[in-house]
Amino acid sequence: MAVKTVIEAIRDGMDEEMARDESVFLIGEDVGNRGGVFLASDGLYKKYGELRVIDSPLAESCIVGVAIGAAVNGMRPIAEIQFADFIAPAMNQIIEEAARFSYRTAGDFNLPMVIRAPWGGGVHGALYHSQSIEAMFAHVPGLKVVAPGTPADAKGLLKAAIRDPDPVLYLEHKRTYRLVKGEVPDGDGVVPIGKADVKRDGKDLSLIAYGLMLTYCLEVAEKLAADGISAEVLDLRTIRPIDRAAIIATARKTGKVLVVHEDTPFAGVAAEVMAIIMENAFDALDAPVMRVTGPDVPAMPFNHVLEEAFMPNPEKILAKARELAAV
Amino acid sequence: MAVKTVIEAIRDGMDEEMARDESVFLIGEDVGNRGGVFLASDGLYKKYGELRVIDSPLAESCIVGVAIGAAVNGMRPIAEIQFADFIAPAMNQIIEEAARFSYRTAGDFNLPMVIRAPWGGGVHGALYHSQSIEAMFAHVPGLKVVAPGTPADAKGLLKAAIRDPDPVLYLEHKRTYRLVKGEVPDGDGVVPIGKADVKRDGKDLSLIAYGLMLTYCLEVAEKLAADGISAEVLDLRTIRPIDRAAIIATARKTGKVLVVHEDTPFAGVAAEVMAIIMENAFDALDAPVMRVTGPDVPAMPFNHVLEEAFMPNPEKILAKARELAAV
Amino acid sequence: MALKTTEVEAKGGRSRHRSLGLSDEQALRIYEVMRLARAVDERMWLINRQGRAPFVISCQGQEGAQVGIAAALRPGSDWVAPYYRDAGVVLWFGMTARDQMLSFFARREDPNSGGRQMPGHFGSRRLHIVTGGSPVATQLLHAAGVALASKQRKEDAVTAAFFGEGAASQGDTHEAMNFAGIHKLAVLFVCENNGYAISVPQSQQMAIQNVADRAAGYGFPGVVVDGNDVLACYEVARQAVERARRGEGPTLIEAKTYRFTAHSSDDDDKRYRQAEEVAIWRQKDPIQRYATYLREAGTLLDPVEQEITERVNQQVEDATDYAEQAPDPTADDLTTFVFKQELKP
Amino acid sequence: MALKTTEVEAKGGRSRHRSLGLSDEQALRIYEVMRLARAVDERMWLINRQGRAPFVISCQGQEGAQVGIAAALRPGSDWVAPYYRDAGVVLWFGMTARDQMLSFFARREDPNSGGRQMPGHFGSRRLHIVTGGSPVATQLLHAAGVALASKQRKEDAVTAAFFGEGAASQGDTHEAMNFAGIHKLAVLFVCENNGYAISVPQSQQMAIQNVADRAAGYGFPGVVVDGNDVLACYEVARQAVERARRGEGPTLIEAKTYRFTAHSSDDDDKRYRQAEEVAIWRQKDPIQRYATYLREAGTLLDPVEQEITERVNQQVEDATDYAEQAPDPTADDLTTFVFKQELKP
Numbered sequence A, B: 001m002a003v004k005t006v007i008e009a010i011r012d013g014m015d016e017e018m019a020r021d022e023s024v025f026l027i028g029e030d031v032g033n034r035g036g037v038f039l040a041s042d043g044l045y046k047k048y049g050e051l052r053v054i055d056s057p058l059a060e061s062c063i064v065g066v067a068i069g070a071a072v073n074g075m076r077p078i079a080e081i082q083f084a085d086f087i088a089p090a091m092n093q094i095i096e097e098a099a100r101f102s103y104r105t106a107g108d109f110n111l112p113m114v115i116r117a118p119w120g121g122g123v124h125g126a127l128y129h130s131q132s133i134e135a136m137f138a139h140v141p142g143l144k145v146v147a148p149g150t151p152a153d154a155k156g157l158l159k160a161a162i163r164d165p166d167p168v169l170y171l172e173h174k175r176t177y178r179l180v181k182g183e184v185p186d187g188d189g190v191v192p193i194g195k196a197d198v199k200r201d202g203k204d205l206s207l208i209a210y211g212l213m214l215t216y217c218l219e220v221a222e223k224l225a226a227d228g229i230s231a232e233v234l235d236l237r238t239i240r241p242i243d244r245a246a247i248i249a250t251a252r253k254t255g256k257v258l259v260v261h262e263d264t265p266f267a268g269v270a271a272e273v274m275a276i277i278m279e280n281a282f283d284a285l286d287a288p289v290m291r292v293t294g295p296d297v298p299a300m301p302f303n304h305v306l307e308e309a310f311m312p313n314p315e316k317i318l319a320k321a322r323e324l325a326a327v
Numbered sequence C, D: 001m002a003l004k005t006t007e008v009e010a011k012g013g014r015s016r017h018r019s020l021g022l023s024d025e026q027a028l029r030i031y032e033v034m035r036l037a038r039a040v041d042e043r044m045w046l047i048n049r050q051g052r053a054p055f056v057i058s059c060q061g062q063e064g065a066q067v068g069i070a071a072a073l074r075p076g077s078d079w080v081a082p083y084y085r086d087a088g089v090v091l092w093f094g095m096t097a098r099d100q101m102l103s104f105f106a107r108r109e110d111p112n113s114g115g116r117q118m119p120g121h122f123g124s125r126r127l128h129i130v131t132g133g134s135p136v137a138t139q140l141l142h143a144a145g146v147a148l149a150s151k152q153r154k155e156d157a158v159t160a161a162f163f164g165e166g167a168a169s170q171g172d173t174h175e176a177m178n179f180a181g182i183h184k185l186a187v188l189f190v191c192e193n194n195g196y197a198i199s200v201p202q203s204q205q206m207a208i209q210n211v212a213d214r215a216a217g218y219g220f221p222g223v224v225v226d227g228n229d230v231l232a233c234y235e236v237a238r239q240a241v242e243r244a245r246r247g248e249g250p251t252l253i254e255a256k257t258y259r260f261t262a263h264s265s266d267d268d269d270k271r272y273r274q275a276e277e278v279a280i281w282r283q284k285d286p287i288q289r290y291a292t293y294l295r296e297a298g299t300l301l302d303p304v305e306q307e308i309t310e311r312v313n314q315q316v317e318d319a320t321d322y323a324e325q326a327p328d329p330t331a332d333d334l335t336t337f338v339f340k341q342e343l344k345p
């Protein structure tokens, strides 16, 4: 086991899968010689050559559409969207094409492809380099959506995504890239898609999160412990297919749930978690499920005051958790 | 007052607004000479000429992007997307541009534009002529989203949308076009965006719906009445900004709520309604809020057996409502 | 840069097909597939008008471009990404009349989609037909991706993507041609220009006469061909295929043609085009024209024609009977194959 | 169809600007705006490197194309849809150094966005600068729409959209040019081709030499111009503007140029381009080159140059001081203007 950052874990994950399987290749803007704007693919172009690490033209629909075609013809593309904020030009290819290939052919076609997209804020990225896009894509049946929060999960889920026979949207939180470090198991560890993970056991209330918010929730749980409140932290890791059993279990266990995400609230992932709990653990609730989310504004502003006001952070989460604990 | 169909109400609404305000114009595929594939704009090309009823090239990003530019320069475009299923190529222009113009300029720019999109199933339209798209767009702050269910609301909300200073996504349910008839007030009636409407008073439980599902819920309420169950039917009409007060009021009044939509469930509008009730009327609930939605599959199949299996209908809603009433 | 080849017909005379390297059998096979595509299509309209099936979308009028171009490819190893009119393409690639009818009636056995998609939404992994949805132009990028994979594995397969001149306005068309140009991919971009996108005439779709002229902007040749001249289509496609196999990159072929029917069974083309215009084009029917040629070439003798007609009718009858009787999916089929499952249940 | 005008410089000699109809004052004003754009940009890098502001994106090297082309338009009645490098364009259209610095420091008073957007995301309704976001190429469609509105109201305003050669690969670029071509809209599509999209060289972006060659596919002229020759840029833009005002439709102008800096302050251009290449292009600095011309023309006398330098420095100082002191937005500003509100609070 070695301690790695999230970005290292991602790079290792791609590298190992490309070494293991010749059909795996990477396509995206600046992924080649430049190694990606975050250096996620640093070194891969030299190692695997121009047929397996492809600098695409500046066209996201092209990146995804070409990846679909290559997946049809026996390859396992990793399509990198430079920032999640620039995925919208590829929406038609992702939602109307990739997500429907299997269903519309009654299983004759399947698409083993990964779309990697750096997401999330807190990096002075302003409106167009900070967005959360998970709700829109998680809404779409036919896509899998993962959002790891630790280096080990980042690597394990990336491997799982690359080996998956279906299209997977792999969300990597930019702020975690170099901030979050952790042990990464050596060898070929795969983290299964669709399984949440209890990152901390607790009994008084549950914090449900993913991505950067996982780190914040763990911090909050620590602080709550100092108050004598025992908080369980459930890391969703996969957003779609969501781990209903794990959500219901933690809700039934603690009776109080706080869901946390950066994305705006309306019909977001927290709303779905609340609906799942409503439908399956209503009788076990000691208080209404609460949520801490990004505000109801179009996107995260650049100015640091506004960025801080936008981002959920440990203080805001802690305040809400205390409110919930006190009900 | 005259009895009209939904499609007539829409045509009248466009015609009256175009007559009233020279800056209103229509752009979309086949909207000109052909009068639209559903004849929503039948006669308008002859009446207003080629500068105000524009057959666009087959390119949705173009339709919306051009509408944005025209709105910047003093016009009030109505951009027609031929089927809601084909809106995805315009996602970038809608979400990343239109929805953010006001916010990203701190109010310097605003976009008085309407995007009309026929949506919904039950018309043998298969995967790509039956889709529900409301959740994805309602998730996005900066857009208004309306989905009328009656001719009067269709006309009144269309007028409100055209006069609104901000981008409005106007969803017209294809199945209601000729199915749903009703009195439409003469004159310049505007239905305000953001106001739900209690279409039937009741006290035992609440049915919350919009679009075609409103018609079905009214049918169900009638049947429930025969069982001695008094159902309130709340028509959301506007999905974003959602009428939280009306949702909370009906939940508090009846204590039992069933939310109905065709769209798939995950992080859909029903999930948000459930979250709103969870947060604001938890103490008033006599049972968990329930939902009837389209199934968790990519889109509605063509074959009639599969289409029927997909669509929520009065029988399915009634069964669930009875289950809720019995809790 | 767009090379005009509309004059191609002049060359070759009565043995044109032979000078193109087509044996009599091959020439007749092309004819038969065109006839079959037409006959299935006509039958579908009949059934639709009788209210026995909800929707038709037609190949009629465009069979020359479709079969002529498909005939230059190698079914099984080459790939196609057709659009909804391309019955002629998929029949050449191995679909059968029965498959067509199963799709038309949306039966469980429909090989394209198990009754999930509308007719005309072709797809078969086995036959190397990339599945198509309804959004136009997406398949051009898929074709580029399929061709990229061939290049990555150093295989010489060629991929042909088919689309209408309306679809040429979509951003995806641009992005696909640009990408294929950069990587010199083995792709044929085949625009079946029938002058209309539903009701919208070409003049409202673009400011130019020839879609093929755009190829210059992507660094590869564009060719205009008479889409109602099946042999001319075969000829330009063969050249493009050879070029592609040599690793020299894509070609954009624009086949000028016309659709005889309304856009679909939901459309009323009288709203936007004159009966006279349709009549003029019916005079240029690619099937009639090819039949005339084949007769003059001495290849299509009366008994041969009769056999073909019988086989075609037989297939249409059989397909209709079989498909109309075939079972629908059941409600249980609604939720399968959202993701890959190992076996069809 | 792409008309090469790289030879334009030869004509005119020492009174070239006068033969283009530019007075000495106008010629000097162009020079001053180029200088100002450069000076503000350089100051921003300095401040960024000192850690006093998080992000810069530069116009350096492209001022000739920007100001030369903008100078052919009428600020106030014409419109521009710039991209993030176009400091030269927006300064010509009425933005000030102070506005630039307010945006750079993301202050509440930033006229582009109230501190919400990154620097380089220009926008002002009053100045007829269409607001830009980060996604590339969307503004080309906005420009087409602005021009459509002008046509609908029968006004003779011209709209210019600016973009990089990378952005030319996006579907929106195609759709915008196609639409503008069909409706003969009064649009200038201005591609500032600096050879790279972040790290991606032109050869991986397209298979052709000249983006301008694509104009033929949309039915209007494409022109290649030396983007580091400000007068050549002015000349082709003036012709395009005249054509547009006559109702003859769009022109695509491709200005070949180079960026002197890394893509942005977050980029390291040593990863993908050679120092020698940058050095060669620095020799072609559009500002130096224009200064040399103006001096040889006897228009830029030493005292004039000195005044300009002082004014520019003065503006940069003032702007920096003012903006650095200016207040940030407050947390309350986070939730305003999601929708139109009548008054700025």
Ligand SMILES: Cc1ncc(C[n+]2csc(CCOP(=O)(O)OP(=O)(O)O)c2C)c(N)n1
Binding pocket: B029, B058, B060, B082, B086, B089, C085, C134, C135, C136, C163, C164, C165, C166, C167, C168, C192, C194, C196, C197, C198, C263
């Ligand atoms: C993205 C998208 N927008 C709209 C439609 C609706 N539509 C179906 S076919 C068609 C016209 C296509 O015209 P063209 O590409 O010329 O092909 P043709 O039908 O003439 O063969 C339209 C607008 C669609 N299928 N996809």
Ligand SMILES: Cc1ncc(C[n+]2csc(CCOP(=O)(O)OP(=O)(O)O)c2C)c(N)n1
Binding pocket: A029, A058, A060, A082, A086, A089, D085, D134, D135, D136, D163, D164, D165, D166, D167, D168, D192, D194, D196, D197, D198, D263
């Ligand atoms: C749709 C989209 N995808 C990706 C990006 C990230 N990005 C910002 S600038 C840029 C390169 C732009 O290159 P070019 O258009 O040539 O302009 P230049 O920066 O060279 O002036 C990229 C990839 C973006 N802004 N928008």
Ligand SMILES: [Mg+2]
Binding pocket: C164, C165, C166, C192, C193, C194, C195, C196, C197, C198
């Ligand atoms: Mg057509």
Ligand SMILES: [Mg+2]
Binding pocket: D164, D165, D166, D192, D193, D194, D195, D196, D197, D198
């Ligand atoms: Mg560039």
